[in-house]
Amino acid sequence: MESDFRLAVLIDGDNIPSAYVKEMLEEIAKYGNPTIKRIYGDWTRPTLSKWKNVLLENAINPIQQYGYTQGKNATDSAMIIDAMDILYAGQVNGFCLVSSDSDFTKLATRLREAGMKVFGIGEKKTPEPFIVACDKFIYLEILKSNEKETENTALASKPQKKDDYDKITPKVVRLISSTISDLADDDGWAFMGDVGSLLQKRQPNFDSRNYGFEKLTPLINSIGKFEIDQRDSYKGKFKLIYVRNKKGK
Template identity: 30%
Template sequence: MTTQQDGRDARVAVLVDCDNVQPAILDHALRFVAQFGRVVVRRGYGNSGALGGSRWQEALVQQAFTPCLQYQYASGKNTADIALALDALELLFDETVDTFCLVTSDSDFAYLCRKLRERGAIMCIVGESKTPQALRNASDHFSEWEPLPDVMQAEITKPANENGLVAKSADSVRPPAKQRPMFVVKAVALLASDTPEGKVTLSALGNYLRRTDPGFTPDAYGYSGLLEMLRTYDLLQLTQEPGSHWTVKLHLDNIQRMPVNPLTGKPNAS
C-alpha cells in the first residue's frame, strides 16, 4: 500500500483545518496516512478562537503539530483556509512532499485538491460524515472519521493511553502484563482492505505501527516480538506463507460472532 518513488517512502504532509474538525480526529488521520508514507510535515491551521482553546493546544502539542495561527482581519473572513492552501502549493513546488492529507470537511478545498492532483500529488482527505461528495471525489483516498461510542472508547483505551503507549512506573521492575491493544486490529483492517487476499505481511504491519508511533515496541505490551503478540489475538489470523514469511488478516468469523463490531462500534447483524 505504501507509495514509493525512486525506492524511498513517499513524503506526506498532514494539514489540518482546525476551524472545521474536532481535535479527536488527529489520531485517526495519522494512522490512516501512515500507510502511504512518512509524515514529514504536520501543521494545524485556525483562528484564535480555535487554536486559543485548550483542546486544540493539547492535541497539537501531543501529536507534534506546528500551530499556524491566522488572525481574522475582518469579521466573517476565514484567513486560515487561504494560509493552508498557499502552504500546500509551496510544499509541492519546493518538492518538500509528494503526498497530501487534508483533514477537513470543508468543500472549499475541493479546488485545491484538484490543482494538487493535476501537478502529480497524491491527495488524501480525512473528514467527518458531513464531508460533501464534491470534496470526497476530489481526493485519491478518503477516510471518514466517526466518534466512537463512549463504551467502545473506554474499552479500546483501557490497556493504553491515547498514543497506544503503556504507562510505566519509574520504579517498576516487573515486566508488563500481556495486553492486546485494539489499534493493532484496526491497522490490519486498514492495510489489508485494498489487497486482493485481504491480508498484510508481518513486516509491512510492523513498519506501519512504527510510523504511527515511533516508540512502538511489542515488549511494552509484554511480548518478545510482533509475531508472538499477534498470536494472542482472537480477531486476527496468522499464516506462514511459502518462503517462511508471515501474513496476517482479520478473523471475520470471530468478529461476526461478537455482539458489537469492534472496528466500527456498531451492532453485528444477528
C-alpha cells in the same frame, strides 16, 4: 506505502475536533511519513483551546491566521497558500488534507493534477465534491470506532451492530460486482488486491471499515453473493485471495 513517501499533513483547525488527533495520525502513518504537520486557525479564539493541549505531544505546528473579514474563512486561504508553496518546493510526495469543508475541493484537484497523491480526512458530513476530488477519503468517525474494537473484529463474519456504520446497500453490492467483472479472467476470478484498488479509484471514500469490517475480504464474504478462493503464492510463502461473482446472483 514506503516510509520514504513524504506527506504534508494540513489540518483545518476550525473544522476538525481535537478528539480525533491520535487516531488520525496513526491512520496517516499507514500511507507515508508525515514530514510536515501544520494546523491552521485563529488561536486567539477559545474554540481552539482543546487543540492547544495536543499540539506539542504530536509535533503539530500551529499556524496563526486572524479572521480579517467577518464571513470570510481566512484559515482556508492560509492553508491553500501553504499547500501550493509546499508543492512548488518539491518537499513531499503527497498531501493529507484534514477538513470537512468543500472549500478544499479545488486544492485537492490541483494537487492531483501536479502528480501528488491526495488523502482526505474528515467527518461524515463532508460534501461529496471534496471526497471525490481526493485519491482516498477516510471518515474520522470510523477511526474513533475502530480504536474501541478488539483485535477479533477483523475476523468477524458479520459487522458490529453500531449505528455509525453504513449499511451494505444494493448500490454497494453492484459497485463491488461490476468491479470484479471488469477485472475478471476467463473464469470470472479477480485478484482481491486489484479489486480493492479499483474500488478506491471509483469511489474514494470506499472503505471496508465504513461497514464494520477491518478488511475487504470479510466484507465481501459477508454479502453472500461472491465466491472467495485462497491460492498459494509463488513458492507458497503466502496466500493470494481471489474473488468472483456467484452465478445467478
